[in-house]
Amino acid sequence: MEKPVRSGCPINLTLETLGDRWSLIVIRDIMFGNRRHYRDLLNNSEEGIASNILADRLKKLTEAGLLSAAPDPSHKQKTIYSLTEPAIELVPLLAQMGAWGRRHTPASRELSIRAQLLEEGGPPMWNAFMKELRALHLGARPPRRSVTRELNAAYEAELVAGKD
Amino acid sequence: MEKPVRSGCPINLTLETLGDRWSLIVIRDIMFGNRRHYRDLLNNSEEGIASNILADRLKKLTEAGLLSAAPDPSHKQKTIYSLTEPAIELVPLLAQMGAWGRRHTPASRELSIRAQLLEEGGPPMWNAFMKELRALHLGARPPRRSVTRELNAAYEAELVAGKD
């Protein structure tokens, strides 16, 4: 029943679960944007994902063990999506993607302060951020310093400054 | 004429050029397998890429400035594909992909010694490897130490040892 695996190469295996145009966008929005509900992800995605694609990705990512879905206690109809540990450990990968895109992509605009911070911060900042994600998504003990706050503050400041 | 960009987020921009099932596989084979010709990439790819898809990706990656194509002086009919500097700077990203796939993927078999070496070696090894790629693909001055040789030696040894 399982989809056959093309090869055992770990790069290929990563590509088989995440190698499409939307999976990592969804994870990015949950990770950096802290969007935890379907509607949030659907409407507040800058890229405009289609509803059926979003539903499909949420299902597949959940089946792949990268997300977990739970009912929201404050609202019977809402489902709350959380990152799992494997997804949290995508932080270094996303940091590298951001860094590469920022440097080598034609249209890379200035609106990438978070990628820049993550790039400059390097592994220590990634680790701090991952700790914080574990607190938010896995219920672990929260760290003292909030990297998310730093990232978002910088992002908001930039939005106000040079809106496009 | 250009395809519209979904958003300026650098992660998204990276995904728009590399976010499909084959682009990074092709780059991986050129990068780690040193396959420089169409036939090489077609036949020796473990994943079995289709010929039309390969042609399409080579074209797109060349247009995106990640590969360059040149006639092979030793054989008039052959085209030799080289990585460009932006593609070489994907080494950290691919290293992270390999590391993640090795750790979090169900079928990740032992046949991933290169990913492990690259993971353990960290940024210093990535940099050494990138230097060597610049020598191979851009005609830069070759470094003293060959990381490629190390990686490939380890890979061959493993192939002999635990063939699957």
Place this chain on the structure above:
DNA sequence: TCACACCACTTGCATTTCGCAAGCAGTTGC
């Protein structure tokens, strides 16, 4: 010189995935 293998692709066609718009049953807020 002539057949034959090899070169980088193309072409045609069936299957799968994507993307858009609309719809749906249940829930909440006023």
Place this chain on the structure above:
DNA sequence: GCAACTGCTTGCGAAATGCAAGTGGTGTGA
């Protein structure tokens, strides 16, 4: 009680993918 909102689903045309076969040109051995 009704409109707005919840997480999805459905239908359908368009695009991407995968497979097999073919094309025109070239190097190579007899």
